[in-house]
Amino acid sequence: MDDLFEIRRTATKGCGVFAKKAISSYTIIVRESPVIALKCAPGDTAAKIDASIEQAFRNLSKKDQASELQLHEGSHPNAKTKVTRIFHANGFGNEHVKELYLTKSRFNHSCVPNAFAYEDGESSYLQAIRQIAPGEEITISYLPRFEEAMTSRQRATVLHLHYKFECRCAACWPPHQRWKSDVRRQLIGFLSYALEGENAPDFRPLDICHPLSWVCWPPQPTPSGRVLTPAQEIEYNFLLANLREAEGWPDYLVAEGYLHAATKLAFQQSEYQQSPATQDIVFLEAARCIEAWYQKGLELEKKFYPPAHPQIRDGTMAWENTMSRFRCLQYLRMTNSLKARDEHGPSESGGNFAVRIQEGDGTLTLLSQEDTAGLIWQRVKRL
Ligand SMILES: C[S@@+](CC[C@H](N)C(=O)[O-])C[C@H]1O[C@@H](n2cnc3c(N)ncnc32)[C@H](O)[C@@H]1O
Incomplete structure (x- = not known):
């Protein structure tokens, strides 16, 4: 798989991952196990988690330690050492498990990504979700599931609070073109959740870039109680x-x-x-x-x-x-x-609004809108 991509510096985003050749959609680009996987409990303090991160780092081989120290350091406000800052800037996971991957960590974010990251319990994968051209940057979404329903402002709040960067992807930049995309994404949110019998999560608190809006993340949809016709x-x-x-x-x-x-x-x-x-x-x-x-x-x-x-x-x-x-x-x-x-x-009046298929020989008769309405009305009266 290494022959599919290379890691190199970008102008504004640190390092990024670029296709070395054309990659067709559905291709698995990366398959990887975490270099660090920490089990944790929901009540664990930040200090306890950071101590486990340090210990896990010490247990790595010299080669993996060196690779980890090359990763993006970020600027997590409470992380006291380079090792913990790197972990917080690149780690994946939830309140039960926190993982660090050496390759997956190199992929930058886009609100119109061309790859998707997922796990199957054993490994983590990165799969192309569209055709990727040689030289194109390979990106994933750091806001999976939600990005298609959020406006650029709301996405910017989450990306700023969590990762401290301003996104320059095609959906966010240049700013004067964002409104069209914003309107489309709000409609996508309404329609896709309505089809599931839900109201889209309320992303509006994220319109204000304030640390408190972080509390609203991840947002939850609510049952709509409406059945669509x-x-x-x-x-x-x-x-x-x-x-x-x-x-x-x-x-x-x-x-x-x-x-x-x-x-x-x-x-x-x-x-x-x-x-x-x-x-x-x-x-x-x-x-x-x-x-x-x-x-x-x-x-x-x-x-x-x-x-x-x-x-x-x-x-x-x-x-x-x-x-x-x-x-x-x-x-x-x-x-x-x-x-x-x-x-x-x-051309509804032109005789081809509907077709009547004769029972038996299957003869087709083209009907105008008027003829169709007349025929149905006669039959309904007889029912
Ligand atoms: C997991 S790292 C990704 C790889 C990183 N660029 C590197 O040099 O290793 C996440 C960091 O990359 C940068 N980044 C990722 N996506 C970006 C984007 N769309 N726009 C600007 N910076 C981005 C941010 O600094 C972010 O905190």
């Missing part, structure tokens, strides 16, 4: 995909929004096919959206996952199953009946 679920997923795409978020996350929107719209349409009033009618605008969103989602997943990944196989199967219900689309395209609509957008 099927139409809202479709719209929210579609909007989320578009906002994440505009914000430069990784392909798999954008794909997720398109695929969820397509699946939910297909489900809604299949419910119409259960009703005697609409069972033989396919609404063309919906069918076209399902087709376009599925195609877009799968295209993005193919860019993200390696070709043999189960996600690609399962997604393609789901797409084929769904589209088999809307075969009339392909047929209408072949016979050029949909041509005008495809080229000029919807």
